[in-house]
Amino acid sequence: MNFFIIKEWLKYFHLQTDEHSLHSPYFYKFYTELIKPKHRRNNSAFDEIEKQRKVYLKSTEDIEMLDYGAGSKVLKIDRRRISEIAASSISQKKFSIFLNRVINHFSYKNVIELGTSLGINTAYIAHNTLSNITSFEGDPSLCTIANDHLRFYRNIKIIQGNIDDTLALHLEESNEPLDLAYIDANHTYEATLKYFELMLNYCHANSILVFDDIHWSREMKEAWENIKRHPQVTASMDIFDAGLVFFNPDFSKQHYILNF
Known part of the structure; x- marks a missing residue:
């Protein structure tokens, strides 16, 4: 049990807090329309994705995984059951729907995901959007599984390799403005700040x-x-x-802690 969490x-x-504490029109709308919609959205559009989640949760297959640390070296090789990965490493449905809403609401075109996992x-973030999704995953076995699951999506590109290396190379080569990035990889202080910078x-x-x-973690x-x-974060x-x-830059420096 993680007592820190x-x-x-x-x-x-x-x-x-909730929308009643939000005086900024932008963040009031962001919260009420994207985080906590006032009416229940029809989420049947995601049924096929959820069916695949259930397949993973029931899987008895083990895969060999590479565990990357904060540096560029592989720390260890491990075997994990797909059902265990699905139970512990995949975002909650409501959070994935939230990301999909944000991408569609702002018509984002260039989206990056760090940590493809099972896909x-x-x-979710690629579903019915006009975005091009570039997803990064360090583990070859997870890349194989995700590529198979996502093979019918034409707006997803998965890049396999140590994200510490592949992310910088991709950003430099593409040289495109980044609309949204979801960072769910290498949960260390050094790596998180490196990805941010x-x-x-x-x-x-x-x-x-x-x-x-x-x-x-701390x-x-x-x-x-x-x-x-960071001074650029408004x-x-x-x-x-x-x-x-x-x-x-039009936002005043403010930090919100909001019910989700």
Whole structure:
């Protein structure tokens, strides 16, 4: 049991607020329309993705995995059951739908995901969007599984290899403005800040960076606090599952802790 997460959850529970505390019209609309819609959306469009999630959760197959650390070296080789990965490493349905809403709402074109895993979240963020999704995954076995699952999507490209190396190369070669990035890989202080600083050079006023598991460990919490304080970050949002940072210079520096 992760007692640090429990402690963090209790803090978040007592500090979280809702739309009634949001005086900014932008963030009021962001919250009511994208985080907590006032009416229940029809989510049947994602039924096929959820069927695949269930397949993974029931799988008895083991795969050999490479575990990358903060550096560029492989730390160890391990075997894990696909059902275990599906249960512990895939985003919740409501969070994946939230990312899909954000991408569609702002008509984002260039989206990056760090940590493809089994490709469930990747399918959500690519589903019925006009975006081009570039997803990065270090583990070859996960890449094989995700590529098979996502083979019918024409707007997804998966790049396999150590993200510490492949991300910088991709950003430099593509040299395109980055609309949204979802960072769910290598949960260390050094790697998280490295990814942030690499992508910062490609962000614009309407970009959003989404950091997963900001309350997972002390070093992830520290990385999140440093990212929030960065001078180019003009607003941030903690929904416990993740932290979002914004770069619009018209925003006053503000940090929101919001119920999700």
